[in-house]
Amino acid sequence: MFWQAVSLQLGYNATLVMIGAACLGIAAGVTGTFLFLRKRALVSDAISHATLPGVGLACMIMVTLGGDGRNLLGLLLGSAVSAWIGLLCVNWLTRRTRLAEDAAIGAILSVFFGLGIVLLTVIQTMSSGRQAGLEGFLLGSTAGMLWNEAMVIALGGAVTLALVVALRRPMTLVSFDPEYAAATGHNVARIDLAIMGLAMAVTVIGLKIVGLILIVAMLIIPPVTARFWTDRTDAMVIISGAAGGLAAYIGAAWSAVVPAVPTGPIIVLVSFAGFALSLLLAPNRGVLAAVLRHRRFQARVHLRQGLLAMAQGQPIYERYTMRILRRQGLIAADGVVTDDGRARAAKSLLDEKRWEIVRADQALEGAAALYDGLRALETVLTADQIADVDAKLGAPEGLT
Amino acid sequence: MVMALASVDGKTASEDLASKPLTVRGLTVSYGEKPAVFSVDMTLTQGRMTAIVGPNGAGKSTLLKAALGIISPLAGKALVYGQPLKTQRHRIAYVPQRASVDWDFPTRVIDVVLMGLQRELGLLGRVRARHQARAMECLDRVGMRDFAERQIGQLSGGQQQRVFLARALAQSADLYMLDEPFAGVDAATERAIISVLKSLRAEGKTVVAVHHDLATVAEYFDDIFLINTRKVAEGPVESTFTAENLNQTYGGRLAMAQIDQLELAAG
Numbered sequence: 001m002f003w004q005a006v007s008l009q010l011g012y013n014a015t016l017v018m019i020g021a022a023c024l025g026i027a028a029g030v031t032g033t034f035l036f037l038r039k040r041a042l043v044s045d046a047i048s049h050a051t052l053p054g055v056g057l058a059c060m061i062m063v064t065l066g067g068d069g070r071n072l073l074g075l076l077l078g079s080a081v082s083a084w085i086g087l088l089c090v091n092w093l094t095r096r097t098r099l100a101e102d103a104a105i106g107a108i109l110s111v112f113f114g115l116g117i118v119l120l121t122v123i124q125t126m127s128s129g130r131q132a133g134l135e136g137f138l139l140g141s142t143a144g145m146l147w148n149e150a151m152v153i154a155l156g157g158a159v160t161l162a163l164v165v166a167l168r169r170p171m172t173l174v175s176f177d178p179e180y181a182a183a184t185g186h187n188v189a190r191i192d193l194a195i196m197g198l199a200m201a202v203t204v205i206g207l208k209i210v211g212l213i214l215i216v217a218m219l220i221i222p223p224v225t226a227r228f229w230t231d232r233t234d235a236m237v238i239i240s241g242a243a244g245g246l247a248a249y250i251g252a253a254w255s256a257v258v259p260a261v262p263t264g265p266i267i268v269l270v271s272f273a274g275f276a277l278s279l280l281l282a283p284n285r286g287v288l289a290a291v292l293r294h295r296r297f298q299a300r301v302h303l304r305q306g307l308l309a310m311a312q313g314q315p316i317y318e319r320y321t322m323r324i325l326r327r328q329g330l331i332a333a334d335g336v337v338t339d340d341g342r343a344r345a346a347k348s349l350l351d352e353k354r355w356e357i358v359r360a361d362q363a364l365e366g367a368a369a370l371y372d373g374l375r376a377l378e379t380v381l382t383a384d385q386i387a388d389v390d391a392k393l394g395a396p397e398g399l400t
Numbered sequence: 401m402v403m404a405l406a407s408v409d410g411k412t413a414s415e416d417l418a419s420k421p422l423t424v425r426g427l428t429v430s431y432g433e434k435p436a437v438f439s440v441d442m443t444l445t446q447g448r449m450t451a452i453v454g455p456n457g458a459g460k461s462t463l464l465k466a467a468l469g470i471i472s473p474l475a476g477k478a479l480v481y482g483q484p485l486k487t488q489r490h491r492i493a494y495v496p497q498r499a500s501v502d503w504d505f506p507t508r509v510i511d512v513v514l515m516g517l518q519r520e521l522g523l524l525g526r527v528r529a530r531h532q533a534r535a536m537e538c539l540d541r542v543g544m545r546d547f548a549e550r551q552i553g554q555l556s557g558g559q560q561q562r563v564f565l566a567r568a569l570a571q572s573a574d575l576y577m578l579d580e581p582f583a584g585v586d587a588a589t590e591r592a593i594i595s596v597l598k599s600l601r602a603e604g605k606t607v608v609a610v611h612h613d614l615a616t617v618a619e620y621f622d623d624i625f626l627i628n629t630r631k632v633a634e635g636p637v638e639s640t641f642t643a644e645n646l647n648q649t650y651g652g653r654l655a656m657a658q659i660d661q662l663e664l665a666a667g
Binding site: 037039166167169170172173175176177179180182183184185227230231232233235236369 | 468494502505508511524577
């Protein structure tokens with residue numbers, strides 16, 4: 001009976017957390033994409049740490065006014081204000097002083113975080129009991145999440161998402177080519193602020209679930225994951241949002257099933273697992289694909305060099321080359337060139353001579369630019385053009 | 401500096417600026433406390449191609465960017481068809497330096513060209529078939545139709561430059577401003593670009609380009625604007641592209657032997 005009650009209770013809370021987390025994950029993935037494309041991913045770290053003093057101050061103000069010091073909406077408003085101030089500070093330092101952005105981020109991040117910790121400590125000594133749970137904003141705490149808290153998160157996520165959709169074109173343009181954006185009348189500074197302001201909104205919304213230290217991961221990992229799977233911005237935004245939402249949902253479910261496991265860190269780990277898989281397995285940009293591509297290319301180079309050496313009667317020293325020639329049946333096991341090998345070698349040499357003609361010919365400049373020692377001439381020129389080249393090849397030396 | 405500006409302002413009022421695609425007056429741009437462009441006046445003429453020529457670090461690109469409002473000048477102003485830049489941006493198309501962007505950005509050739517239609521598309525407007533068709537037309541003009549679906553990272557330098565030009569064409573502007581369009585491109589691209597620019601001129605458009613190669617100035621351009629932080633000379637190539645002006649622009653950096661090889665105007 002007891003167990004059932006707990007699981008029912010757990011079920012309701014888990015559902016709230018999972019829905020809230022998924023909304024947050026989608027909003028973070030989508031927003032983070034533009035932060036990543038603008039190459040400002042680390043700014044989110046400064047933003048998130050800058051929320052802490054706001055949380056503390058908001059709590060103090062609410063208590064002073066006789067309200068509940070833990071009202072989520074009030075705390076989030078406070079954190080938004082201080083994060084915005086931190087963001088403006090980073091911007092100002094980067095634009096107006098000789099400080100590089102990384103130094104500005106480091107300075108703001110640590111100062112604001114330090115101030116926040118001081119405020120939290122002060123609150124703890126001021127009055128006991130009411131402040132409980134503020135530390136939860138560091139790493140997130142989903143236990144006992146309320147219905148209206150989940151609604152704040154879901155609504156905030158939806159608004160953020162809508163704003164991203166509305167601003168996607170200018171944000172993409174500024175990320176790709178800020179000079180052109182400025183020349184066509186876009187206010188680059190303002191659009192940059194919008195990109196980072198949206199990231200700030202996500203950070204504030206995510207404080208309750210993952211906390212300010214790990215929210216950065218939700219903004220950065222999904223876009224990095226998405227980049228492995230696509231070469232298009234709009235697809236990347238969608239994949240990133242899906243990856244973020246899925247990781248958050250699975251992470252929240254997991255932490256609900258396994259007792260005493262914190263939600264935020266689990267979400268980050270699940271998200272990282274998605275990144276690791278993408279890093280390894282993604283087509284084109286994945287590590288495995290790159291290794292395979294390189295191996296195939298290497299084999300082609302060795303094959304070509306081996307064939308040319310055979311055609312010109314030169315010895316082949318490299319073992320790898322011999323192995324490839326044998327595997328293709330161009331050289332027999334005893335090291336004698338097969339008929340097939342002789343034919344292929346002769347063709348390779350002919351190709352090479354044809355290419356020489358092509359590369360010397362001004363009129364075939366476009367084709368000559370494609371020479372890489374491997375490409376078959378047939379893929380570059382038409383049969384007629386090759387016949388022309390052969391005509392030049394056949395002509396006596398003195399005439400060409 | 402302020403005094404110098406005031407006197408220039410008095411002069412501009414009397415000229416007929418509405419017919420001039422671009423008028424720059426008393427423009428000074430400074431990085432830190434070293435002016436890159438100092439008190440420069442420039443006037444472009446409708447339907448002509450102008451080369452901005454000068455040594456490295458002479459402020460050629462800076463002049464262009466300041467005239468476009470990409471960087472804010474310390475002093476001076478730019479008028480487009482006699483009007484403030486802000487109200488005339490839609491009449492200007494800009495082709496930035498190829499190296500100014502990250503070509504590993506996740507986007508396709510056609511998407512880059514569609515960026516030239518942003519003004520028309522607005523924030524939420526859908527990309528319709530006619531927009532696609534316009535973009536393809538522009539790619540066709542620069543000989544890049546077959547590359548529309550390619551990721552931009554797969555392009556050669558010359559192809560990248562042509563995509564940027566296609567994006568500018570999509571804007572259907574009256575004034576085309578190009579920053580080193582021929583830098584580091586292959587011969588085929590150079591030919592393609594110059595033929596597009598000449599066709600723009602034939603349509604009555606105005607072209608201004610930062611140009612590096614003194615050997616092709618006379619062949620490609622009508623007017624020349626020589627700059628080395630300050631304006632050295634400005635006018636038709638036939639009368640302004642002289643050994644004397646070049647010497648004044650480049651100082652001792654240009655060997656006499658180099659100058660002798662150029663088809664210069666009698667100076």
